[in-house]
Every structure is written in structure tokens, then in C-alpha cells.
Amino acid sequence: MGTSILEIVQTLPSLAIGITHSVGIGAPGTSRSPDSAASRPPLQCAKNLNEGRNGGMRVAIVGGGLAGLATAVELVDAGCAVEIFEARPFAGGKVGSWVDADGNHVEMGLHVFFGCYYRLFGLMEKVGAIANLRLKEHVHTFINRGGRTGELDFRFLTGAPFNGLKAFFTTSQLSAIDKLANSLALGTSPIVRGLVDLDGAMRTIRDLDRVSFADWFRSHGGNIGSLKRLWNPIAYALGFIDTEHISARCMLTIFQFFAARSEASVLRMLEGSPDTYLTQPILRYLEERGAKLHIRRRVREVQYEEIDGIPRVTKLIVAQGDIEEAIAADVYVAACDVPGIQRLLPTAWRRWSEFDNIYKLDAVPVATVQLRFDGWVTELHDAKRRQQLVTAAGIDNLLYTPDADFSCFADLALTSPGDYYREGEGSLLQLVLTPGDPFIKAKNEAIAQHVLEQVRELFPSARELNMTWYSVVKLAQSLYREAPGMDPYRPSQQTPVPNFFLAGSYTQQDYIDSMEGATLSGQQAARAILARFQPFSRDRQPATAR
Structure with a gap:
């Protein structure tokens, strides 16, 4: 991975083959008790972020993953001054990649772009990266033991939902009995309603968060053969857990897109590594608009004050090795993963259910x-x-x-x-x-x-x-665990702290934990910020802003 062209504190060192990561992605901070804060090295310097265009907002973003980058793009377009603090030696979060000592590009996951990644495609179009996607045949291929292949072949004369019906009726991945049971389950699902009433179907699908996909599937006539041979591999690919443990909402959300839009099930992959073909174009776009990225900067603490019971973040304590720095901005965004945000939030904030519920979430x-x-x-x-x-x-x-x-x-x-x-x-x-x-x-x-x-x-x-x-x-902690009953605990991007916002695919957004979900969450966070503080005036305290 080449050095980012943004303002970067240090370049990425060579990483050895077989490197092991056992911590979460993003720029997690650690809430500190007074005792642990006293044990830290003394503060070396303090810094106020520069103002944006025409005195615009100063925004500090914790986490340089896709959610943080998507937030930053929206905010720099609105004239804000944005600085990103990333704990890792590279940006990209779970979509990040790097080059080892022998020149091998190493990734932290397999990154596939479904055709319904509309927000992410819009971001890539904006930053000039959309041409970096390679379109694949409209076929989902299964490799079975012994080299036997099975397919969901969506290629057809007409589009959705008929191409999907053709794919499932003709698939060689399932036996005739399995296909019949599969058709019964999908034919009695909210997906059918979604063909004429998408909003109503999505409300029903959200309500199914309380049950696992396997329980829902069996209750609608589906059988174990379909679950084992078809749906388990798909569930593992989507959420890293099987159909017995993944929410029906998660799976049916994807199927609804597939049924309603022909292009949703088309797959694309990047021309090469995520850093080269996705992250760097976004960083170039941000640099051209004055944004700054700081790598190897771990946020140790969120400091805040309360006026009439209303909290307001005053600064972040950011560490680079043994040196700590206080960063002051007008608005703060925590674009972390689940373990990262759980470590970052001040313990006292758990008195609000919006923050306390985050600790009910888990990562796989x-x-x-x-x-x-x-x-x-x-x-x-x-x-x-x-x-x-x-x-x-x-x-x-x-x-x-x-x-x-x-x-x-x-x-x-x-x-x-x-x-x-x-x-x-x-x-x-x-x-x-x-x-x-x-x-x-x-x-x-x-x-x-x-x-x-x-x-x-x-x-x-x-x-x-x-x-x-x-x-x-x-x-050890990757995607948020989309288990049954977890959706109500996902927080909004707007929080009880008026100048503190959340981004990340675990937050509330109408998709699953994915690149699309991360992008959507970042854009929602940016829009919540702009709705609250625009037109911006530094004389108006964020704690009392509309």
C-alpha cells in the first residue's frame, strides 16, 4: 500500500505473512476512570481544528473506516473542516488492505459489491472510483465436495422478480423436494407483498427481527436441506453466522432487494486491492477539499462538560505512541465498530438508554x-x-x-x-x-x-x-452479530449529546452490516449534523442548537 496523500503522521510499515489481528477495526478509544487517567503520560500539546470554508464547522471523526470516510465526504462538501483520527496504520477499516514485506496485498475480508449498494456506488462515482469495479456474470455459484457445482443463474430474458424465480426453480444446488419447500417458504414471505408495497413489506421484515431466519423458514414450509445446502453458505457470507443464529430481518432484507430490482443480485469486485481502488480515491477527494487523516492516532478519552444537565463534548484525548494531544472541535463523530464504540464511550453516558443499549450488541x-x-x-x-x-x-x-x-x-x-x-x-x-x-x-x-x-x-x-x-x-471481533432481537439496540446516528454523533454499520440504517450499511450510516450521520447545525455559528453553543 502506498502512503496516503493526505496528511499522514507515519507511513505503513511492512507487515509479515501470517499477521494476526485480534482487535476490532476502526479507531477505538478507551473510556478512562480518574485513576487510569492519572496514570497516563502528561498531555504534550493541545490543538484546535482549523475552521472550514467561510468559518464552517470543525468536525473530528474517530475512525477512518468506510463509515468515517463517507461522513467526511458529505461534510467537506458542505464546507466543514474535517480531520480523521485512525488507530491503525492505514485507512479503510474492515475494508482496509496493506502490502507485506514481499509485495503481497493482504486483506481482512472478501469484499463483494452487490448491485443494490446504491449509496456506495454513488460515493464511488463522486470520488472517481466507479470504474474500478469489475462486473461478474449474473450467476451465484456453489462448489460442493468433489468438484460438483450448483448455481443460482439469474440470467433471463426478463428482470426481477422473474429472473429470481427462474434461478430458484432451476438451481442444481437443491433437490426437487428442497426446491419445492424453498418455493413454499419464499412464496409466503413478505417478499411477495414487496413487489407491490415495498414500504409495507419492509415494515413486516423489520418486525421479523425477533426470530431467526431458520425458524421463520421452517414455519413457512422450508426444510433442512435448503438451509444446509443453500441458505447457510449465504448467511455465513452475509453476517458470518448461520441461519439458526441470524435474524430473519437480515436475510429477508437482502431477498427483498433481489426480488424487487434485477440489478440487486449482480455481483461486482474491485479491480485490485481495496486500498488502491477504493480507499485512496476517497482520500484524494478529501485531501483536495482540505480534509486531513491522522493514522496511528488512538482516541484515549472523550472529555465533556455538562451545563444544566446537558452534556457537550469539549475535546478528545488522542495518543500517538507515548504522546497525547487534546483535540478540540465543534462536532465529534465516533465512526467505530461495536467493540470500538464500547471502549470509547464515557461510562457516565450509560445513564442514557441510547448508549447503554450499545453494550448489548456483540461482534462475531x-x-x-x-x-x-x-x-x-x-x-x-x-x-x-x-x-x-x-x-x-x-x-x-x-x-x-x-x-x-x-x-x-x-x-x-x-x-x-x-x-x-x-x-x-x-x-x-x-x-x-x-x-x-x-x-x-x-x-x-x-x-x-x-x-x-x-x-x-x-x-x-x-x-x-x-x-x-x-x-x-x-x-476476534468483526461484524456486529445480527442475531434475533438485536435490532432495537442499534443506536441512531444522533445521540443525547448534542455535538456527538455516531456512524458505523451497526447503527440504525435500512440495510445490513456491510460496506453499503457503513456508507449509509456515515451519510445519515453527516446529514444529522448538518440538519442540527446549519447555518453554523460558533457563537451558538451546540448544546442548545436546534
């Missing part, structure tokens, strides 16, 4: 594995093409499987060749281990060998190929 572990080969693993039919290294060969798309510990995977050398195809080398499989719990404490070499064995079970024709390199990245 995940491990992402990259395996490089000396041939083309997903080339199923031609042994000569599989073993040659002159041209890439195989399946250029996202792949699902019900028969391995990784639910979804792709050959990045095919899907995203800009940074992942290498002359003289073969496939670079990126595989997401879900659930990740059994792997967080395991040794990276053991994980890589375990995954390699499962790859060879799925692709017997590739058993003669050799693994030449691997990487394992672990996140």
Missing part, C-alpha cells in the same frame, strides 16, 4: 485466509489450462460452499487481477472462515494447512497443484 469473529498456488485451482475441466502459468484460467466470480469451514471464496487473481494476478504464478484464493471462533487461537500454519485440505476436497482436480504462499488474518 472471522478469519481470512489467502493461498497462492502454482496453477489454477478453479479450472475444473482442462488439465493443461489448470497447470499452465501463461494466462489466468478458472471461475471469475464469487463462490459459495456448504462443504467447508469457509462459506465463500474467490480466486483474486481472476476476479481482481490489478493487484493479485502475478506473471508466472497461479490462483490466489481468498477464503473466509465462518464461524471464526475455532480459529482465533489456532496457529496460522495449522489454519492454512487445514484450509488447503478442504480446498483439495472441493477441487480434486487441483490436488497436484502446490500451495506456494499463504496469509492468515484474524479478527
